[in-house]
Amino acid sequence: VLKLYDNPVSGNAYKVRMMLAHLGMRYERIELSVTDRSDREERLGGKNPSLRVPVLEFEDGRCLGESNAILCYLAEGTDYLPDDAFERAQVLQWMFFEQYDHEPNVAVARFLLGWSDDPAAHADVIATKQKLGRKAIGAIERRLAAHDFLVAGRYSVADICLYGYTHMADQAGIDLAGFPAVSAWLARVAAQPGHVVIAA
Numbered sequence: 001v002l003k004l005y006d007n008p009v010s011g012n013a014y015k016v017r018m019m020l021a022h023l024g025m026r027y028e029r030i031e032l033s034v035t036d037r038s039d040r041e042e043r044l045g046g047k048n049p050s051l052r053v054p055v056l057e058f059e060d061g062r063c064l065g066e067s068n069a070i071l072c073y074l075a076e077g078t079d080y081l082p083d084d085a086f087e088r089a090q091v092l093q094w095m096f097f098e099q100y101d102h103e104p105n106v107a108v109a110r111f112l113l114g115w116s117d118d119p120a121a122h123a124d125v126i127a128t129k130q131k132l133g134r135k136a137i138g139a140i141e142r143r144l145a146a147h148d149f150l151v152a153g154r155y156s157v158a159d160i161c162l163y164g165y166t167h168m169a170d171q172a173g174i175d176l177a178g179f180p181a182v183s184a185w186l187a188r189v190a191a192q193p194g195h196v197v198i199a200a
């Protein structure tokens with residue numbers, strides 16, 4: 001059976017759990033802490049050089065890290081990844097954007113607020129991350145003002161990817177009230193067949 005090196009509160013791991021749920025794939029969850037990382041080398045050393053979760057381990061022992069690489073691999077040949085080369089590149093456009101402009105801000109603000117020992121000590125960093133996180137969500141808003149989904153007019157792995165941390169923006173201290181197209185899109189994503197919530 002597939003093994004997912006996982007953490008229940010990680011949005012990056014949640015993105016992978018959502019994809020696996022859509023595809024109806026069975027897997028075993030192996031939980032690693034996101035606060036005590038002392039066992040990372042021992043547990044992930046041979047599996048993902050960055051020592052981060054999520055990591056997906058296949059039955060033949062091969063391992064894949066990076067949530068968005070895992071999403072693309074699982075989506076290959078399914079309706080969640082377009083066949084057309086330009087549309088595939090647009091999917092990647094949004095997934096690279098997520099990893100550079102969105103996740104490092106929204107996810108890190110959320111982590112510092114919810115899981116660090118002393119959020120007040122990180123107040124300046126949190127404020128900067130929130131500002132940049134709002135800017136990233138503004139880019140999604142601009143796209144979704146005229147589109148129901150991010151790419152090709154239909155639900156794809158790009159939507160799964162950006163739903164992950166956007167739907168938890170409130171936990172990062174980012175209010176989505178000023179982003180009506182994003183809010184409507186979040187509801188469309190949550191209504192997809194096979195949708196799962198993060199606290200599963």
Ligand SMILES: N[C@@H](CCC(=O)N[C@@H](CS)C(=O)NCC(=O)O)C(=O)O
Nearest residue numbers: 010011012037052053054066067068
């Ligand atoms: N770019 C990576 C980021 C993964 C990541 O940041 N994982 C976090 C949990 S959300 C983690 O393992 N943190 C512990 C650490 O950085 O040592 C991905 O998309 O998979």
